Amino acid sequence: MAIINDILQGFLTTVKGMIVTGKECFVPAVTVQYPTEKRPIPERFRGMLVNDASICIACDKCVRICPVNCLYCEGEGKGKARRASVFTIDYVKCCWCALCVEVCPVDSLYMSHDYETVFTDRSQMIRDFCQDPIPPIGGRQKPAEESSDNPAEKKEGESNSGRAAA
Amino acid sequence: MITPAQPKPLQGEPLVVHMGPQHPSTHGVLRVELHTDGEVVERAIPNIGYLHRCKEKIGESIGYDAYVPYTDRMDYLAAMNNNWTWAMCVEKLAEIEVPERAEYIRVFVGELNRIASHLVAVGTYGLDLGAFTPFLHAFREREMTLDILEELSGGRLCFGYVRIGGVAEDMTARAMDMTRRFLKQFRAKLDSFNELLSFNHIFIKRTANIGALSGEQAIAYGITGPMLRASGVDWDLRRDEPYSIYNRFEFDIPVGQGLKGQVGDNWDRYWIRIREMYESTRILEQVIDGFPEGSHMGKVPAVLRPPKDAEVYVRTECPRGELAFYMISDGSKVPFRLKARGPSFCNLSVFEELTRDMLIADVVATLGTFDVVMGEVDR
Numbered sequence: 001m002a003i004i005n006d007i008l009q010g011f012l013t014t015v016k017g018m019i020v021t022g023k024e025c026f027v028p029a030v031t032v033q034y035p036t037e038k039r040p041i042p043e044r045f046r047g048m049l050v051n052d053a054s055i056c057i058a059c060d061k062c063v064r065i066c067p068v069n070c071l072y073c074e075g076e077g078k079g080k081a082r083r084a085s086v087f088t089i090d091y092v093k094c095c096w097c098a099l100c101v102e103v104c105p106v107d108s109l110y111m112s113h114d115y116e117t118v119f120t121d122r123s124q125m126i127r128d129f130c131q132d133p134i135p136p137i138g139g140r141q142k143p144a145e146e147s148s149d150n151p152a153e154k155k156e157g158e159s160n161s162g163r164a165a166a
Numbered sequence: 167m168i169t170p171a172q173p174k175p176l177q178g179e180p181l182v183v184h185m186g187p188q189h190p191s192t193h194g195v196l197r198v199e200l201h202t203d204g205e206v207v208e209r210a211i212p213n214i215g216y217l218h219r220c221k222e223k224i225g226e227s228i229g230y231d232a233y234v235p236y237t238d239r240m241d242y243l244a245a246m247n248n249n250w251t252w253a254m255c256v257e258k259l260a261e262i263e264v265p266e267r268a269e270y271i272r273v274f275v276g277e278l279n280r281i282a283s284h285l286v287a288v289g290t291y292g293l294d295l296g297a298f299t300p301f302l303h304a305f306r307e308r309e310m311t312l313d314i315l316e317e318l319s320g321g322r323l324c325f326g327y328v329r330i331g332g333v334a335e336d337m338t339a340r341a342m343d344m345t346r347r348f349l350k351q352f353r354a355k356l357d358s359f360n361e362l363l364s365f366n367h368i369f370i371k372r373t374a375n376i377g378a379l380s381g382e383q384a385i386a387y388g389i390t391g392p393m394l395r396a397s398g399v400d401w402d403l404r405r406d407e408p409y410s411i412y413n414r415f416e417f418d419i420p421v422g423q424g425l426k427g428q429v430g431d432n433w434d435r436y437w438i439r440i441r442e443m444y445e446s447t448r449i450l451e452q453v454i455d456g457f458p459e460g461s462h463m464g465k466v467p468a469v470l471r472p473p474k475d476a477e478v479y480v481r482t483e484c485p486r487g488e489l490a491f492y493m494i495s496d497g498s499k500v501p502f503r504l505k506a507r508g509p510s511f512c513n514l515s516v517f518e519e520l521t522r523d524m525l526i527a528d529v530v531a532t533l534g535t536f537d538v539v540m541g542e543v544d545r
Contacts, residue, residue, distance in 0.1 A: 006371065009367035010367040010368045013368070014366060016361050017299070017361055019361075020361050020362045023358075042316050042320065044318070044320035045320050065231065066232070067228055067234075067235050067236065095235050096321070096324075097238075097324075097326045098334070099232060099234070099235070099326070102334065
């Protein structure tokens with residue numbers, strides 16, 4: 001008798017589960033047809049790490065904090081005129097932790113909203129931001145109250161970087 | 167006269183079957199050596215080490231703050247809790263104070279990540295036993311929690327959000343709204359999930375009364391987390407050794423009762439995770455209502471140099487059990503010695519004893535309730 005009870009119970013509880021599944025037929029689909037249609041990205045999304053070499057002061061803070069040693073930086077000039085002459089990011093090593101973005105004193109480093117990146121070779125994954133400029137991709141903007149404190153810096157950042165509104 | 171040699175009697179040698187390291191139901195790169203006698207497993211020996219990445223040694227060579235992304239990759243299903251434990255450990259070592267708002271955000275992300283982690287555990291457990299639909303339901307709910315965590319931290323799996331002295335970025339109003347929307351429907355979704363899997367008679371028959379772990383055994387093996395509580399031991403660090411601000415919230419600790427069979431069987435271990443998700447939603451509701459104003463980051467020195475010969479052991483309740491860091495400082499920028507105690511590693515130690523003389527199909531069903539994450543077992 002126990003086995004008949006088991007079969008009956010197994011059938012009944014499975015039907016209960018099927019009802020739950022059946023209800024899903026009437027829920028609108030949420031599937032996104034990816035390459036043509038894209039989901040909106042949150043503002044803090046951490047995509048490819050890029051550096052705006054025109055405002056980078058080559059302070060080396062990011063290089064020191066990077067847990068995987070993916071950054072390399074060389075500077076030119078002294079004091080306020082100091083700028084980066086070589087700034088490379090090795091995307092093979094980068095772990096997208098954004099620790100470098102936090103320590104950056106001039107906000108030249110930021111995580112862009114670019115996530116569709118393809119490389120065919122490891123050497124392409126090392127990018128020098130002093131050689132090739134940043135393509136206009138969306139990235140995180142500075143918080144409003146911070147940028148209003150130094151209007152000069154904000155202007156410079158807007159004109160030079162591809163930090164278009166996300 | 168020559169006597170013909172007597173034929174040897176048949177030798178009953180066990181057949182060794184290797185389950186893993188690429189087996190889908192070992193949840194990662196775990197290899198289990200099954201010594202089988204027909205359908206019965208005489209011994210099941212877990213072989214680990216396929217994902218060893220020298221986490222402890224790395225911690226001794228890079229700075230305290232730079233180690234946060236590495237803790238993400240230990241228990242990658244509950245990265246927030248791992249970050250949190252590491253941050254708490256360093257804060258205790260260097261005596262850094264954390265603002266109240268940061269503590270609230272930490273509890274918030276920690277509990278949200280607990281829900282996400284348990285949803286993976288119960289969803290993939292159904293998958294192990296051949297039920298595919300509950301997996302999709304669980305992952306749909308998990309998607310919503312991940313969206314909230316992505317809104318806050320920018321990452322979906324390795325968050326690196328909880329930093330030493332606070333959290334990386336402040337709470338947003340949008341994340342609060344998303345959480346309210348999530349909490350509004352999550353209990354109902356869990357109820358329908360129970361209809362789908364938990365109370366399914368076939369599922370109960372597969373899991374109840376199998377792989378029962380007694381309370382004494384669990385304590386003897388150093389089992390922690392949901393596995394320990396399922397065995398009837400009422401122990402949760404969030405209540406018994408309250409860290410952070412857990413003493414401000416009201417929540418119950420679910421303990422295994424053996425509703426469908428023995429205490430501490432596979433069904434109990436599964437059920438405890440579902441009940442913990444209900445409790446986590448309770449905590450989240452209280453956190454959202456009581457969010458204080460203030461800063462999300464405490465005062466942290468630019469170069470962290472904890473006092474010389476300081477020694478610290480911090481443990482927290484992660485979704486899989488107690489995660490602990492032990493650290494000795496020699497006054498320099500890096501710890502002198504770092505030891506991590508991973509809950510999955512300790513929980514896996516009882517596997518061999520629990521699966522003795524079990525059927526092969528039940529070995530998979532038992533391993534699923536352990537909810538091991540190999541990144542944490544090997545570190």
